[in-house]
Amino acid sequence: MLMTNYQTILYYCYSPIADAEQFAADHLAFCKSLNLTGRIIVADEGLNGTVSGTKESCEAYMEAVHADARFAKTEFKIDDVAEPSFIKMHCRYKAEIVHSGLRDPNIINPNKQTGKHLEPTEFQKMIHDDDVVVLDVRSNYEHNLGKFKNAITLDIENFREFPDKIEELEQFKGKKILTYCTGGIKCEKASALLLHHGFENVYQLHGGIIKYGKEAGGEDFEGKCYVFDNRIAVDVNKVNPTVVSKCYNCGTVTPKMINCANPECNEHVTQCDACGEKLLGCCSETCVSNPRRRPYDGTGYYVKVPQQVKVPMK
Numbered sequence: 001m002l003m004t005n006y007q008t009i010l011y012y013c014y015s016p017i018a019d020a021e022q023f024a025a026d027h028l029a030f031c032k033s034l035n036l037t038g039r040i041i042v043a044d045e046g047l048n049g050t051v052s053g054t055k056e057s058c059e060a061y062m063e064a065v066h067a068d069a070r071f072a073k074t075e076f077k078i079d080d081v082a083e084p085s086f087i088k089m090h091c092r093y094k095a096e097i098v099h100s101g102l103r104d105p106n107i108i109n110p111n112k113q114t115g116k117h118l119e120p121t122e123f124q125k126m127i128h129d130d131d132v133v134v135l136d137v138r139s140n141y142e143h144n145l146g147k148f149k150n151a152i153t154l155d156i157e158n159f160r161e162f163p164d165k166i167e168e169l170e171q172f173k174g175k176k177i178l179t180y181c182t183g184g185i186k187c188e189k190a191s192a193l194l195l196h197h198g199f200e201n202v203y204q205l206h207g208g209i210i211k212y213g214k215e216a217g218g219e220d221f222e223g224k225c226y227v228f229d230n231r232i233a234v235d236v237n238k239v240n241p242t243v244v245s246k247c248y249n250c251g252t253v254t255p256k257m258i259n260c261a262n263p264e265c266n267e268h269v270t271q272c273d274a275c276g277e278k279l280l281g282c283c284s285e286t287c288v289s290n291p292r293r294r295p296y297d298g299t300g301y302y303v304k305v306p307q308q309v310k311v312p313m314k
């Protein structure tokens with residue numbers, strides 16, 4: 001029997017925070033007082049986090065967030081897990097809660113204008129319509145592991161490259177654009193930007209793939225969903241599941257994703273167990289020979305090692 005005494009909760013909330021830097025420091029102390037682990041980003045525009053801990057801690061945390069009028073509407077996606085999904089607790093102030101490079105709230109402000117939210121079951125029905133284009137706004141390492149059937153994907157390594165791809169989407173201007181991402185946060189900005197560029201029928205999957213998995217059985221999602229914690233990937237589809245990702249090294253179909261064991265590379269790659277053993281969890285022979293290579297325990301997940309910034313000249 002799988003013991004699930006812990007929970008991992010994912011959420012975001014676009015809501016202005018005055019003195020967000022101070023808020024981040026206070027919030028970190030609060031999370032630590034609850035013995036939570038996780039990663040939270042605080043910005044002037046809101047909050048974005050994944051935290052993990054005992055059910056009691058998670059409940060106390062959610063209650064406290066909801067008790068703050070600024071975040072009363074926050075939706076939490078809750079997963080029961082066997083162990084905490086993080087080792088440490090981080091809560092940091094950044095310029096944006098999701099890095100898009102679009103910092104001017106006069107142009108992109110999800111609190112003012114964003115794509116129409118579709119609930120999972122509405123999205124599920126609409127994706128089969130002829131006048132619909134399903135757009136994955138996530139990065140390569142994410143959609144390579146899994147995506148909606150027939151979705152358009154973008155060749156981007158990071159969401160901040162999304163604005164440069166709008167031009168490629170011009171051909172779909174007459175159609176209904178349905179955007180989706182992991183938990184919904186990127187879509188708030190992606191759909192707002194599409195509207196800003198004159199796309200008229202823009203929709204977004206409310207709560208992202210994670211909520212869709214819970215409320216629509218994950219139907220027509222192919223492969224797994226990449227997540228930003230030590231689970232790396234989670235199952236979504238309980239209706240018609242498939243594996244779509246191929247081992248980066250040998251091409252065998254595999255659902256497994258790792259971080260390269262070489263901390264200077266740390267690349268996200270799909271890798272089968274056989275190649276993982278052979279390459280000691282590295283993406284390439286070059287990485288295997290790196291002297292800082294981390295021991296591979298079969299999961300491909302590593303606690304972040306602080307990177308050396310400057311290498312002294314010899």
Ligand SMILES: [Zn+2]
Binds near residue numbers: 275
């Ligand atoms: Zn392989």
Ligand SMILES: [Zn+2]
Binds near residue numbers: 261265267283
């Ligand atoms: Zn590597």
